[in-house]
Amino acid sequence: MNYKTINFSQYSSFKIGPTIEVALLENPSDYSKEFILIGGANNLLISNNPPPLMLLSKKYDYIKIEDNILKIGGATPSGKVASFCKKNNIANFEFLSHLPGKLGGLVFMNAGLKEYEIFNNLVDITTTSGKQTKQEIEFGYRYTNIKEPILEATFLLEYGFDDTKVKMFKQMRANQPSLPSAGSCFKNPPNNYAGKLIEEVGLKGFKKGAMEFSQQHANFLVNNGGGTFEDAFWLIKEAQKRVLEQFAITLECEVQIL
Numbered sequence: 001m002n003y004k005t006i007n008f009s010q011y012s013s014f015k016i017g018p019t020i021e022v023a024l025l026e027n028p029s030d031y032s033k034e035f036i037l038i039g040g041a042n043n044l045l046i047s048n049n050p051p052p053l054m055l056l057s058k059k060y061d062y063i064k065i066e067d068n069i070l071k072i073g074g075a076t077p078s079g080k081v082a083s084f085c086k087k088n089n090i091a092n093f094e095f096l097s098h099l100p101g102k103l104g105g106l107v108f109m110n111a112g113l114k115e116y117e118i119f120n121n122l123v124d125i126t127t128t129s130g131k132q133t134k135q136e137i138e139f140g141y142r143y144t145n146i147k148e149p150i151l152e153a154t155f156l157l158e159y160g161f162d163d164t165k166v167k168m169f170k171q172m173r174a175n176q177p178s179l180p181s182a183g184s185c186f187k188n189p190p191n192n193y194a195g196k197l198i199e200e201v202g203l204k205g206f207k208k209g210a211m212e213f214s215q216q217h218a219n220f221l222v223n224n225g226g227g228t229f230e231d232a233f234w235l236i237k238e239a240q241k242r243v244l245e246q247f248a249i250t251l252e253c254e255v256q257i258l
């Protein structure tokens with residue numbers, strides 16, 4: 001098996017984590033259950049001692065139109081998908097121009113912005129154990145029950161790239177912190193907002209070391225520079241504890257902790 005050395009304090013969007021060897025999935029047979037698949041690490045908080053990690057090789061970085069269907073490899077970055085759709089006048093993927101990730105990570109998380117989610121136009125996925133149609137997958141808000149590495153996904157092809165949507169997504173981002181983060185730290189509980197709850201328990205702008213629940217948007221845990229896993233983890237646990245004590249609400253992490 002081939003490996004790639006990755007420095008997670010540079011690679012991850014949090015800018016936290018060790019420099020370690022990550023296994024490369026070049027063929028489905030390379031995978032075994034001990035590995036956790038990672039994509040662009042835009043939603044990962046990585047400790048100094050994570051489980052064995054695996055990354056899809058460059059072979060899975062592609063996007064093409066075949067038989068009137070859009071086929072995208074699991075290692076394809078969101079920006080590449082957005083550019084391809086703009087160039088080929090394809091609709092429904094405008095939100096990916098402002099949503100970081102690789103296709104496998106986006107599908108696993110059912111990532112999205114407002115009502116625009118990656119599952120909306122999904123047809124099927126190919127994992128290391130074969131094809132699964134959208135109907136065979138359980139999915140919801142930032143949730144899927146996918147168990148194996150996603151190698152490819154296919155999507156309905158509709159024409160009409162909409163530049164006004166790109167502007168709208170850019171505008172949504174304008175109010176969010178630009179410091180290193182993983183986007184929303186917690187999922188919004190039903191009929192509530194994680195950011196509002198964090199503010200109400202007094203943690204908006206609260207710092208531990210260089211980590212902070214952003215003053216600009218409390219559900220963004222940001223790294224002011226040189227932040228550590230331990231400080232980030234402490235803040236996550238503190239927010240969960242306070243929100244549970246004061247509101248009897250369990251804040252579920254959107255960020256995946258390894």
Ligand SMILES: Cc1cc2nc3c(=O)[nH]c(=O)nc-3n(C[C@H](O)[C@H](O)[C@H](O)COP(=O)(O)OP(=O)(O)OC[C@H]3O[C@@H](n4cnc5c(N)ncnc54)[C@H](O)[C@@H]3O)c2cc1C
Nearest residue numbers: 039040041042043101102104105106111112149150182183
């Ligand atoms: C500034 C910022 C803003 C963000 N805004 C949003 C937003 O508005 N909406 C939103 O939904 N998310 C948002 N995110 C989070 C992030 O963009 C998404 O969760 C995205 O789907 C992560 O993709 P990734 O490739 O980086 O996955 P990673 O972070 O590497 O992994 C995320 C999860 O996916 C799994 N995974 C990764 N690749 C595969 C694969 N090939 N097969 C199976 N499982 C896999 C991992 O095991 C992990 O559980 C934001 C992040 C940042 C940094």
